[in-house]
Amino acid sequence: MDKQKKTSFDTGAAKRLLAYARPYTRWMVLALVVIIAMSGLVNYLPVLIQKITDTCLLNTSETANVRVSRLAHLSLLYITFALVGHILRYGQGMLTVWLGQRIIYDLRMAVYKKAMRLHQGHFDRTPVGALLTRVTSDIDRMQGFVTDGVVGTVADVFMLISIMIYMVVLHWQVALVLFTVLPVMFAALHMINRKLRHANRLIRERQSAINALLQEDIVGMTTIQLFNRQTTACGEFRERNTHLRSAYFEEVRWFSLYFPVIEAGQAVAFILILGAGGWLLLNQSSVISLGVLVAFLTYIRDFFRPLGSLSDKAGMFQTAMASAERIFALLDTPEAIKDPRQSLPPNQITGPIAFDHVWFAYDKENWVIKDLSFQVEPGQIIAVVGATGAGKSTIINLIGRFYDVQQGAVTINGHDIRQFRKAHLRSRLGYVFQDPFVFAGTVADNISLLNPDLTRDDLISAATTVNAHTFIQDMPNGYDTVLNERGDGLSFGQKQLLCMARTLAQDPELLFVMDEATASVDTATEVLIQDALNKLMHNRTSIVIAHRLSTIRHANQILVMRHGQLLDSGTHDELMRHSVYYKHLYELLRHSPEV
Amino acid sequence: MKRYILQYKMDIVWTVVCTLVTVGISLTLPFLMRQAIDGLTDKTLSRTGLRDLLLWYGGLSAVAVVFSLYLRKIPMKLSHKVEFALRNDVFDHLTRMDQAFFRSERTGDLMTRMSSDMTLLRDTIGQGLLQGIRTGMVLLLASIVMLITDTSLALLVLGLYFPMTAIFFLVLRAMRRTQKLLQEQVSDVSNFCQESFAGIRCIKGFALEERRIGLFEYLNRDLVRLNMKVQAGRQSLWPFMAFWFCLSVMMILNLGGRQVVRGERSLGTLVQFMQYLLYMQWPLLALSWITSLFQQGKVSWQRICHILEQTPAIADTDQTDFQIQQLTGDIHLQDLSLDLKDRRFLDHISLKIPTGTTLGITGPTGSGKTLLVSLVARLMDSTSGSIRVDGHDIKVIPLSVLRKHIGFAAQEPILFSRTLEHNIGFGVSEPDEALIQWAAEVAHLTEDIQSFPERFDTLLGERGVTLSGGQRQRASISRAVARHPDILILDDVLSAVDTQTEAAIMKKLQPVMQKRTTLFVSHRISTLQYADEIVVIEHGCITQQGTHDELIKQPGYYAELNMLQQIQSQLE
Numbered sequence A: 001m002d003k004q005k006k007t008s009f010d011t012g013a014a015k016r017l018l019a020y021a022r023p024y025t026r027w028m029v030l031a032l033v034v035i036i037a038m039s040g041l042v043n044y045l046p047v048l049i050q051k052i053t054d055t056c057l058l059n060t061s062e063t064a065n066v067r068v069s070r071l072a073h074l075s076l077l078y079i080t081f082a083l084v085g086h087i088l089r090y091g092q093g094m095l096t097v098w099l100g101q102r103i104i105y106d107l108r109m110a111v112y113k114k115a116m117r118l119h120q121g122h123f124d125r126t127p128v129g130a131l132l133t134r135v136t137s138d139i140d141r142m143q144g145f146v147t148d149g150v151v152g153t154v155a156d157v158f159m160l161i162s163i164m165i166y167m168v169v170l171h172w173q174v175a176l177v178l179f180t181v182l183p184v185m186f187a188a189l190h191m192i193n194r195k196l197r198h199a200n201r202l203i204r205e206r207q208s209a210i211n212a213l214l215q216e217d218i219v220g221m222t223t224i225q226l227f228n229r230q231t232t233a234c235g236e237f238r239e240r241n242t243h244l245r246s247a248y249f250e251e252v253r254w255f256s257l258y259f260p261v262i263e264a265g266q267a268v269a270f271i272l273i274l275g276a277g278g279w280l281l282l283n284q285s286s287v288i289s290l291g292v293l294v295a296f297l298t299y300i301r302d303f304f305r306p307l308g309s310l311s312d313k314a315g316m317f318q319t320a321m322a323s324a325e326r327i328f329a330l331l332d333t334p335e336a337i338k339d340p341r342q343s344l345p346p347n348q349i350t351g352p353i354a355f356d357h358v359w360f361a362y363d364k365e366n367w368v369i370k371d372l373s374f375q376v377e378p379g380q381i382i383a384v385v386g387a388t389g390a391g392k393s394t395i396i397n398l399i400g401r402f403y404d405v406q407q408g409a410v411t412i413n414g415h416d417i418r419q420f421r422k423a424h425l426r427s428r429l430g431y432v433f434q435d436p437f438v439f440a441g442t443v444a445d446n447i448s449l450l451n452p453d454l455t456r457d458d459l460i461s462a463a464t465t466v467n468a469h470t471f472i473q474d475m476p477n478g479y480d481t482v483l484n485e486r487g488d489g490l491s492f493g494q495k496q497l498l499c500m501a502r503t504l505a506q507d508p509e510l511l512f513v514m515d516e517a518t519a520s521v522d523t524a525t526e527v528l529i530q531d532a533l534n535k536l537m538h539n540r541t542s543i544v545i546a547h548r549l550s551t552i553r554h555a556n557q558i559l560v561m562r563h564g565q566l567l568d569s570g571t572h573d574e575l576m577r578h579s580v581y582y583k584h585l586y587e588l589l590r591h592s593p594e595v
Numbered sequence B: 001m002k003r004y005i006l007q008y009k010m011d012i013v014w015t016v017v018c019t020l021v022t023v024g025i026s027l028t029l030p031f032l033m034r035q036a037i038d039g040l041t042d043k044t045l046s047r048t049g050l051r052d053l054l055l056w057y058g059g060l061s062a063v064a065v066v067f068s069l070y071l072r073k074i075p076m077k078l079s080h081k082v083e084f085a086l087r088n089d090v091f092d093h094l095t096r097m098d099q100a101f102f103r104s105e106r107t108g109d110l111m112t113r114m115s116s117d118m119t120l121l122r123d124t125i126g127q128g129l130l131q132g133i134r135t136g137m138v139l140l141l142a143s144i145v146m147l148i149t150d151t152s153l154a155l156l157v158l159g160l161y162f163p164m165t166a167i168f169f170l171v172l173r174a175m176r177r178t179q180k181l182l183q184e185q186v187s188d189v190s191n192f193c194q195e196s197f198a199g200i201r202c203i204k205g206f207a208l209e210e211r212r213i214g215l216f217e218y219l220n221r222d223l224v225r226l227n228m229k230v231q232a233g234r235q236s237l238w239p240f241m242a243f244w245f246c247l248s249v250m251m252i253l254n255l256g257g258r259q260v261v262r263g264e265r266s267l268g269t270l271v272q273f274m275q276y277l278l279y280m281q282w283p284l285l286a287l288s289w290i291t292s293l294f295q296q297g298k299v300s301w302q303r304i305c306h307i308l309e310q311t312p313a314i315a316d317t318d319q320t321d322f323q324i325q326q327l328t329g330d331i332h333l334q335d336l337s338l339d340l341k342d343r344r345f346l347d348h349i350s351l352k353i354p355t356g357t358t359l360g361i362t363g364p365t366g367s368g369k370t371l372l373v374s375l376v377a378r379l380m381d382s383t384s385g386s387i388r389v390d391g392h393d394i395k396v397i398p399l400s401v402l403r404k405h406i407g408f409a410a411q412e413p414i415l416f417s418r419t420l421e422h423n424i425g426f427g428v429s430e431p432d433e434a435l436i437q438w439a440a441e442v443a444h445l446t447e448d449i450q451s452f453p454e455r456f457d458t459l460l461g462e463r464g465v466t467l468s469g470g471q472r473q474r475a476s477i478s479r480a481v482a483r484h485p486d487i488l489i490l491d492d493v494l495s496a497v498d499t500q501t502e503a504a505i506m507k508k509l510q511p512v513m514q515k516r517t518t519l520f521v522s523h524r525i526s527t528l529q530y531a532d533e534i535v536v537i538e539h540g541c542i543t544q545q546g547t548h549d550e551l552i553k554q555p556g557y558y559a560e561l562n563m564l565q566q567i568q569s570q571l572e
Helices: A002-042 A045-057 A064-117 A120-125 A128-170 A172-179 A181-219 A221-226 A230-282 A290-310 A313-332 A392-399 A422-427 A443-448 A456-465 A469-473 A492-505 A523-537 A549-554 A572-578 A580-591 B002-006 B009-041 B047-096 B099-104 B107-114 B116-149 B151-198 B200-205 B209-261 B267-309 B369-376 B399-404 B420-424 B433-442 B446-450 B469-481 B499-514 B548-553 B557-571
Strands: A353-361 A367-376 A381-385 A407-412 A429-432 A510-515 A541-546 A557-562 A565-570 B331-340 B343-353 B358-362 B384-389 B406-409 B487-491 B517-521 B533-538 B541-546
Touching (some): A002 A064, A002 A128, A045 A290, A045 B209, A045 B267, A064 A128, A064 A313, A064 B151, A128 A172, A128 A290, A128 B151, A172 A230, A172 A290, A181 A230, A181 B047, A181 B107, A221 A230, A221 B047, A221 B099, A221 B399, A230 A290, A230 B047, A290 B009, A290 B267, A353 A392, A367 A407, A367 A565, A381 A392, A392 A541, A429 A492, A429 B200, A456 A469, A492 A523, A541 A549, A557 A572, A565 A580, B002 B047, B009 B047, B009 B116, B009 B267, B047 B116, B047 B267, B107 B116, B107 B267, B116 B151, B151 B267, B331 B369, B343 B369, B343 B541, B358 B369, B358 B557, B369 B487, B369 B517, B406 B469, B420 B469, B433 B446, B433 B499, B469 B499, B533 B548, B533 B557, B541 B548, B541 B557, B548 B557
Parallel strands (some): A429 A510, A510 A541, B358 B533, B487 B517
Antiparallel strands (some): A353 A367, A353 A407, B331 B384, B533 B541
């Protein structure tokens, strides 16, 4: 039952994979034509050897001169055929590889595009590694399958068929005798390949078992040493290592059979050719010549080569289909946050922002935001304060449509934000996150975010405003210094300033700030950051998740949140007068050891 | 390396024997073929003669096949044996390394050395032995046999194959270079994706999706281009070889063929040499492959040696006094300082912790509290000053004895993916059920365990139950107390539990703490007040010292912390 189900999945994935090949149908037909031409040419060569042997070397009825000149003539033909045939073979190889690469290119593109459109919740829930596996190793496995698997198989089959045809034409009796080896060899190689696959699976399992243990023991080595467990740990490691070794021995056992079996097959084939041919010759039969024997001997190598690889294709198909299923499952993930069919123009994204009786839960059960309503006038600075878990950062998630509200609405100038295209909406929003994210690339690209409308002067002026220009200029190549993905070489505070320059350069309509003083920033940089923040927020609608006292005091309005609800709002002075909760919060912030 | 391989001298001898037999027979078989063909050409061969020839052919082939099997099996098995021994040795070595080593080496890097570097080294040994010995034999024996059989044809074959090997070698080298570029591009793509997923919030926030897709398209296109470049080399190998074979066959047929026409040479000789052409091709090509494998294998060996060559700073030395077997837990820190990377983390700390007393340690984040308790457990050594336990310098106490007396629980404890029982009884040789249950009860873990599917047999980690931060901390307390240590070190082990659970745990833990010398780090006043004495550490120095009642009256960090926590409790 389970197996049946699996096969039906296989065909589904295979069919969808085929859809990716459809745009290249013409090229595939061309590849097929080249394969046929190539195998016809290349496998004709032994026939030429037969002609040379019979009409030149052993033909005693003609003069030596005639025979030698015919030898030269046939040799020239042979070399020409060989050259063209092998060039075609190379061309066919490259063509099929190119086809495979094109298909994989499209597939990789599709997966990445899909990943970029996945819901934020997907990223919050699943680790980055799982998604990365889809774009890397799963795609790689597909690539191997498409190139070596499908196309390689077609080439192998045609090589085999054309050799068989030539053999039958040369001498059908000897050919038929020789063909009896084929099923036996195929069965033997298939069996070995199956055993090898099994051994390889064992190796992989035991390798990952030993790796898991190793990883854990390396991370926990201090614990092991503190509790004097070194001997036990070594014992456990040795046990798994022994297991791994026995799996490898199993692999060696079958692998060392592989080539000897082919050698044995070749020996049997030689004996059959010499035996059958010799017997016919000794019976004075005129239907066979020595040249035919020599030609058959020449075919042997190419005859067995495709057999080995053909017998291994089944396993490849299985693993590739498992990857294909995972990839297509990702491509099938529904897009939770969709753009409206008819969107409002982006110039409407301006004016007051309001929460209108908003309810929201990440898991549809525990409300994080409960009936929240507030309004922010253009140019105002709003500070949101509250204890951890009050739902402060969720506000940012909702306005940026990282998540959609469950009840109520978030509006801009009276329009529900779900009526705008996500790209339009988000391009009007700017962020200052707690952990500044630096992209691999130049400093300039990190500020411009590759926005083509921004000139170098724009970048410099943005950087200057937020106090980043000085340290950027001091970097080895200034704005063209290439940063790696961790932003090595920049301090945490510098990264924050860089990200602020980025935000300012994008000139957003609405600014979100996660404003938290960090212990790892020194006082001098802290002053620069605060100053930059003030300039950034100047004359700009801003929502600040506030921890710095100065920001809170200067806000036009303060929202006090508790357990997802708006507890109170007003200016600092008002709240200090009438809200006991706010007073406590303020005291707590004032005494926080980090500030 | 030699040491590892030479253990298996006999295996190498056998490999040589098998190679000799296989290669010898393989070179003999074309002789039989030639006799058959020549006999058939001039019709001198009788039926029984043909039958005998074929029987010989079959018999010799059978022997060759068997030996050829062992020719592969023996060196490959040997390489696995070497890998096995080496991996065990490296692991043993790792268990002796100190914390500083593990902090300076990345786990992923160590893992790579233990897996892919080992694999590469093993392949180098196995394939190196197999192909090295075989290629040598084939070249030597084939040249001799051919030269004896027919000098001019032999020179022709050798003359043709020398340039083939050279060209092949060059193609492979060029391929390696593009292959390296390709690998870099692959990891660029992988890094780009990693960055895209890790920075998705920033990308979505600034609506950068389309631009990222554009960049990815560039990377993807380059990936295809480099792939094609590598394939341009790889796809050429087989057609090139096959064509070269055709070329060689033609040369033999033309040069040798004229003599056959003139009756100076037999057809059988030509067939025989064509077989040699086929036979020599692979070993020669393997030679170029082996060369590159050797280069990689050498690098891998060096990377593995890098681990084996390092010695731990914390280990028993000749100064260790192995007479010391028992400790009671009287700890005396004298003028202790610790520098790491030229920065002072602990500055002249002196403390006495008499047997059976409890010391509470507090202070802001990063002030050096964890380092202080790490010094007591000798996870690292101080830069200056000394620690005495029962009057012995900590450096002369055998490491295993010192640690036998310590129960250590860390703020972010490492638990192992085993059963809960295994984890709690981790530090005890043969833990009985009663001990495990008692230890779980002390850390207030019993109720949690009752809710797990298989109680104490519940697996932890990915394949079992994922514990919450608080549960992990409590499990590590159980693990520490299960040893009945004389010295109990608790490094901020209740930071992840709420105040109520904390109170419940302290109630059960306190009697256990009272019987032992206990050092505990905490940020909570409610926990700290259980201590006989409390020290406040700021910037690596002790700034306040005394009992809870004393400190609360002094202006300073402790009193401030107390006030802050009172406000906080009102906010909750």
